[in-house]
Amino acid sequence: MxxxxxxxxxxxxxxxxxxxxxxxxxxxxxxxxxxxxxxxxxxxxxxxxxxxxxxxxxxxxxxxxxxxxxxxxxxxxxxxPSTEHEMTSGLDAAAESLVVIARQLGADEDAVVEAVRRVWQQL
Incomplete structure (x- = not known):
């Protein structure tokens, strides 16, 4: 690795x-x-x-x-995730981490949304 x-x-x-x-x-x-x-x-x-x-x-x-x-x-x-609740909980936890990091970097909401779209397309 x-x-x-x-x-x-x-x-x-x-x-x-x-x-x-x-x-x-x-x-x-x-x-x-x-x-x-x-x-x-x-x-x-x-x-x-x-x-x-x-x-x-x-x-x-x-x-x-x-x-x-x-x-x-x-x-x-x-x-x-086997249920919608588990999936939502997992996504919420990941989103929370992303928002914390984005704020530390000084990014605004639009920049975060664009970054998510860009990564989604790459993967």
Whole structure:
């Protein structure tokens, strides 16, 4: 898994890691069931603190992108929303994260909507 981070970006490093993994999962580069690097390994590979990767993995787990199984590792989730409520909840959580990041970057609503459309078309 190839990731890169840019500490000079306004986006926090843990969010950069999170978003790159989310994109890989959405694009199918990381299919369901794929084992992710350990927190220690990914932190070492990227030259980051373990807590930074831990935070990214926590958020990915919260978003149901990955499943964490303690010592057995972290894996790309194969769980898909089975009800409209679960789908809506998942979309709301993702949208909330997007809006928080967009506000940190100083983006307005139109810029966010355009970015979503652009990414939707790319994937």
């Amino acid at each position: 190839i990731l890169s981070v840019d500490p000079s970006r306004a986006l926090p490093v843990y969010e950069q890691v999170r978003e790159q993994i989310r994109r890989m999962v959405a694009a199918g580069t990381l299919p369901s069931g794929t084992r992710l690097p350990t927190i220690r390994q990914l932190a070492a590979d990227l030259g980051l603190a373990k807590g930074t990767i831990e935070r990214a993995y926590e958020l990915l787990e919260h978003d149901a992108v990955i499943e964490r199984h303690g010592r057995n590792g972290s894996f790309v989730s194969d769980v898909t």
